[in-house]
Each structure stands twice: as C-alpha cells, then as structure tokens.
Amino acid sequence: MAGPLSVGTIAAVCLVTLGLSVFALRWARRTSDFYVAGRVVSPRRNAAAIGGEYLSAASFLGVAGLIYDQGVDALWYPIGYTVGYLVLLVLVAAPLRRSGAYTLPDFAEARLESRAVRHLCSVLAVLIGWLYLIPQFQGAAFTLRLVTGAPLWVGAFVVLVVVVLAVAAGGMRSITLVQAVQYWLKLSALAIPAGMILAVWWVTQGPTPEVGVGWTQPFTGRAPEEHHLYRTLSLVVGLALGTTGLPHVVVRYYTNPDGTAARRTTVHVLALLGLFYVFTIVYGVLGRAYLPVLDAGVRADTVVLRLPAEVVPGLGSDVLTAALAGGAFAAFLSTSSGLAVAVTGVLNQDVLRPLLGRVTAGDHSEVTGFRLAAVVAVVVPYAVSRFFPEVPLAAFVTLAFVVAASTFFPLLALGVWWSRLSVHGAAAGLVTGAVLATGSLVASVVLGPGSGWPAALLAHPAAWTVPTAVLTAVVVSLATPHGIPRTATRTLVRLHTPEEITSR
Template structure:
C-alpha cells in the first residue's frame, strides 16, 4: 500500500477539525452559527461555495464517466458549471434580497403559505438525502480502494467527522473549511495532471484511441469480479486472474457498459438526443434548487455582492472542471483495465501511480489525489448536512420558539442519522447517476418555484404547490424507480432514467396553470414583495 496515503488523509481530517475548532471560537450565538454574521468576504464565500459544490461526483465521477463513455458525458461538467450561470441570471440577487435562508423560508416570504413551506421541507430533506447518501458511499468505496479496509469504516469515518464538525462549528467554521477544501481539491487535481501530461509527452504521446482499440500500456493482471464474456467469445468466471502484456488489446467485457473507438471519440455514441437534452436541463436548472447551494447566498451582505460571488464561483468551478476530463482521457491510455472491471470511478485515484510508476513521485501524487477525494466528500457532505439541519431546525423542531445552539446540534445529528444509516445498508447505488437524479428532482421542483416566484407576480401558493407536486413528484417517483426498482428496458426506460426533459416543463406548466386558476390567492402585498426582491439595497427600502 502507498505509504503516503494514511498521513495525507490524517492531515486532511486534522486540518478540517482544526479550522472547524478555530471557527468555533467565533461562533457564540445562533446567528453566528447559521449565517456567519455575514462577515464572510465575497472571495472566501465564493471559494466556500465552490468547495461545497465540488462533490465526489465532480472529483471522481466526471473523470470516470469520461473514461467510460467519452465526449457525450462532457455535458456533466459543462452543466454542473452552467447551473451557476442560470442561478446568477435568474435567482442570485433577488433571493439574497428576499432574506430567505432556506427554500422553505422563500416560500414563506413570497407566498405566505405554511402548507407550501412544509412541502418544500419534504423536498429539501429528500434532495439532501439523495445527495448525501452517495457522498458517504463514495467515501466508503474510496476508503476500500485505497486502504483495503472495510467499506463501512470509510462511510462512518466521514459521516462522524462531518456531523461533529457541523454540530460543533456551525456555518462560520464551515465557510473556512469549505474554502480551504476548494483550493485543496483544485491543487490535488492540478499538480498531478502536470506530471501526467509530461509523462504522456515523454512516452511519445501514445494514442488515446488507437485504430486497433485500446491497448494496455504495461503488463497488467485483472482479477475477474463476476462471470462475464470477453469480446463475445471467451467466458470468464469470478476469481479468475487474467494477465495481459504491454500492447495487448483491452477486451470488451459483457458485464461492463462502455464506449469504444469512434463511439467514445465522437458525439452521439449511444446517448440519444433526448437523454442529452434531459441531462442539460437537469444540470443547468437543478443547481439553483440544491439546498446546500442556496444557504450560502445568505452569507452575502447584499444582492449585488451575491451576484459577484456567483460570478467568481462560475470562474472557480469552470477552472476546476477543466481537469477531470484530462484524467478521463489519460486513463484511456494508462488505466484501461478499469474498462474491464467497470470501476471507472477510481481512475483519478489510480492514474498517478499507473502512469508515473510506483516510485516516490507516483505514490506522493496518488496520496495527494486521495486527500483531494476525501476533501470532496467532507466538504459536500458538510454543506448538505448544514442545510438539511437548518431546515430540520426551523421547520421540524420549530426553533422559532427559542432556537438554541443545542437545538441546532440536535437537528444536525437528526439530519445525519438517516443518510448515514442508508449509506451503510444500500451499497449498490451508482454515485454519479444518483447525483444527476438529485439535480433532476431539484430542477423539477425548486427551479420553477424560484424562477416564477421571483419574476412573475401571478404565482399563487396553490399553483406553486401543484407544480412542485406534479413535476417534483414525478421526478421523485422516477428516481425511486431508478434507484430501487427493477432494471427497465424499452422505449420508456429513458423517460424514467433521465426524467428532467419532461418533468421540468410539466412543473412549469402546472405551476402557471394552477396559479392562473387561483388568481384570487395572489398575496395582497405582492407589490411590496417584488420591490424588496428587485430594488437595490442602497435605496434602503
């Protein structure tokens, strides 16, 4: 095992706890705890938002998808970044001006409906869990890959560190932790990639898509995990060891779905136009509905700085997403055995040692990316937990009857127990896919609520609730079918696997129609609310 990994992981955990504890010294009141007393500067805040956003799906999943499927999945990183543009254009400044801290708060401010508030709470908790479970699972799987220790330990370790940090430090601490973790994640991918590209140059630029199909760069032994058929001819059985020499062609494995040759290199492989546009809609519009993203906007002092912060986030996130693609492409050259095992999510972790050899440089860079992966799990799950705990705190524990720091800690533990338990018992969910589904649910529920709520005077509570139930409910059902149901086939399978292309328009249509039918329920103070959402603060309205 790589001798640098354990010290690297220990340093990340200790620094995380250390910064959290340092932040704790400033967290004295509930407001410090939740909103950092608005004393966070925009650059810190932008780094924190980015750090919180770049999850396991971004750090490991995107490179894995690129390795496996090629150019079609580049829409994932593009969409993950473009989500911030949609947020900037339609939501950032007015949302900050609304003074809402969470999505349920926004329902209260804009539509004054306790019922809608409760509905929003259900969706926040659902999306939060849907996003949190794969983070913890990813942590467990990384832990197993790198140390060989049991999966449960990795998930538990990250779960406990995160829960303790959120419960003890609150958001003030989290802001600094998240900002640190953005830079750690960027460094952890950027430094190794320089060495990887140099290595690729000095190896004489081996072709990424050789005409004869992918070949092994070095002699490799692959242990078969489950019975499969190679190249449609040779049957292999679990436990069998297959040895390949350098230059051997990588056989196609029947149990692993991947794209080879032109299907990998050129667009339109097996992804249909419907699936591509569905993914684009989900990621472009889903970001604004993710609970842990919105909470952060409250830490901006005013609407204009919320806009500037979002712009910086767009830059930071875009910078980061340049890197995973390179890992996926180079993985095609140096770790083609992952195409046989199907464990493509591990490409970022394995590539440095595979390309640079088992020397100190390769091992050190391998430890660096592993530390970055840990930072990805820690930061996203901290942010999610803070936001879900914030909602549990206000809407389930009813903290307005004297919210105390102790109640917030209780809310944090409550919010952590369910996803942690689920992540221990449900282990066959696919990380990047579940995260994509969370985007689809958010895009079909909160995106229409926010966009129509901010820009259209005619929205009513009944219309909003109907739209969320129709679009969000449909997306939620599709997600539950995908995650827990039997594998689907046939022409309708895509509608369930990538639901956003029909659930998002459905939510908008139902929301508008429902509001038009209940015009009398338009809040009487809508003029004042619109003024507050859109007028610059410098007027002190």
C-alpha cells in the same frame, strides 16, 4: 507504501477540517452565524466555499469516470454543473439574498405566506439533501478501501464523525472557512498529479488512448440506448436548473452582505468551476491510455486513484495516489458539510422546534437545537448508505439535481419573477414535479436500461418534468387568484430593489 501515505493525507485533511472549525468557533455566537455566517461573507471567499461544497465526489472522481466510460458525451456533465450558475446569476442570486431568509422553506413562507408550502419545501429540501449525501458516504467508503484496504464502513464513518463535529462546532460560520480552504486543497490535489501524469505521458510518448468510434462522437451514448440528443438535452436541463434548486447551493447566497455581492460571488464561482473541470478530462482520457480495460466489478469512478500507479513507478506513484486520496476526502467532507448545514437548518426550524417546543428563548437554545439537528441530518443518510446499492457517483448525484430542477426551480423562478403565483399553484407545482421526477427515476431503475422513447423519457425526465411543473403552477395559480398573497407585489419590489436604494 501507498496505504500509509494515503492514511496520512486523509488524516491531515480531517485534522485541518476540524482545526479550522474550532478556529472559526470563536466567531459563531448568534443564530445568524450558524445559519448564514452572519451575512458577512465576501464574494471571493463565498465563491471558494461554494466551489468547495459543490465539487463533490461526483466531480472529483465521478466526472473523470464518466469521461473514461462514455467519452465526449460525458463532457455535458461539467457543462451542466457550470451552466447552472449562469442561471442562478441571471434569475435568482440577488433576489434570494434580499429575501432575508435562512433556508428555502423560509423563502417560500415569506413569499407565499403559507405554512403548508413551507412544510412541503422542508420535506423536499431534506429529501434532496439526503439523496446528495448518500453518494458522499459511498464514495468515501470505496476510496479508503481502495487506497488502504480498510473495510467499507470505515471511510463513511470517518466522514460522519468529522462532518458532525465540524457542523455542530460553528454551523455556517465555521463551514464557510473550511470549504473555502478545501476548494484549494481539492484543486491542488487534482491539478498537480494531473500535470505530472500528463508530463510523463508526453515525455515518454506514452500509449494512445484505446477507444471506440462512439467514444469520440457526441450524441452516441451506449447500446441499447436511443434518442441520445434528447437524453443529452434533458441531462443539461436537469443539471443546469437543478443547481438553482439545490438547498446547500441556495443557502450560500444568504451569506453575502447584499444582492450585488451575491452576483459577484456567482461570477467568481464560474471561473473556479471551469478551472477545476479542466483537470478531470486529463484523468478520463489518459485512463483510456493506461487502463483501457478495467477488471470485472471495478468501478470507473476509481480511475483517478488507479492512474498514478500505471504511469509513475515506485514512490512517486504512492505520493500522487496519497495526494489524490486526500483531495477526494476533502471533496467528501466539504460537500457533506454544506449539505449537512442546509438540512440541519430545515430540520431544526421545521421538525425539532415543533417537537421540543420553545422551552427557552434566545440564541443559546437555537444553537443547541441546531447542533442536535446536525447529528440527525448526517446520521440518517449514513445509515441508508450502508444498505443502498452502489451507483456511479455522478449518476447518483444527478438524481438529486433532477428532483431539485423539477420542484424548487419552478418555485424560485416564479416566486421571484411572477406576482400572480398563488399558494395553490406553488403547492401544485412542487407536488407535480416531485411525483413525476421521483416516479420516473424509480421506474427507470426498476425496469432497467432499455430502448425507445419510454426508456429515454424515464431515464432522463427533466426535459419534460420541469416544463410540466411550471405549467401546472401557472395554470393552478391563474385558476386560484384568491390564493395570491396580498403582499405579493410589495415582496417582489423588495426582492428586486438594490440595497443602495433601500438604504437611503
């Protein structure tokens, strides 16, 4: 019975996504509608949309799985994800909106007046977006297989089709409405079953979570890992600063009417994220009570979907599992849609335009290019996900955060606050951060888990790659003052001047 119910809820989520996209299509006519939703999104709706796209498979399933597996140490994941928006609020939210850019490469070119830096940012934005998209497809694949028994390729293909249609229909304009609705769908799908499971456990005086001593102690990690305090610090640095550099997060701030609205959006986001993550703890802890040991080969990511069958018998279990499956698919679709829009904008502006040339001018040709780029933006990571080894969802997404923290965070922080940033310094910082972050993570995967400082530094590199990238950008900029744009001071004044003043 769980299978048909789950198929029904997943189908309903997909139909709602497509229906809202078609409904919003009537508002999507201009180029700005497709890229930045016409810059008219209110703070509350934008906050819900950010929550919709930011709370991905790693949040809906992965965080609970990590809490189940690692205990209190895994709580640093939701803390890091949420603290990132404090960094955004303080450092870059309002200036990013005032830049008037459509994408991160747009901002880089406007700030540094360099096509080379723009192209470098384009490559990194696409890389980070695709790194983030791959686990969404993998999560959809194993979720549908678990609740219905369908082959692995089916779940990923469903996400591919729905996301391409939704993004191509109206771009950011339609996706904003879809993601705002999907946040509340995900929250309801996670919170209601969590409340019922917790109530049953409490009333029936259910089993006590079976955990080891390390599960309840912070900074203990797992054997043979060492230097757990460093690993935790580096994890939080990567997640918090990586949020600032995620292309699909940054582009959201271009959709607000002004800088003040961008700051208000961030405050609302903090509340929405905090509310959501409370419920993931319930699944991780009670998973240890009802599923103390998972069978060999069973992923900890599946605890959320397996728990109802262990707690609530019969039809109730089927209904709760179906609700969770629908919420999980809402997470896959909303996050994938946001990533697809961010990658699509970059591909259209920096790849398709140069290749195809500007045969025709105007919004119509721009929209056509956007829709073609949307197909490429989603199909490529889908194809890669079919051959990529399965990695725990939250751990995989952390890779994208670390690369973003080591590349785009230094660019944005220095670009917004330091007038002496030069073209050469920005490029050197981007390359250094990208090479160190990806090289360390690849080396960690190739060498496998280990002990000692080398293993800790490679597995969690953000604590040293981010400062190294910032220092490189600063030193090279000071050594190349001729590379500082002549309009740097004027640009910074525009980024930091409230709209109430400039409009007078």
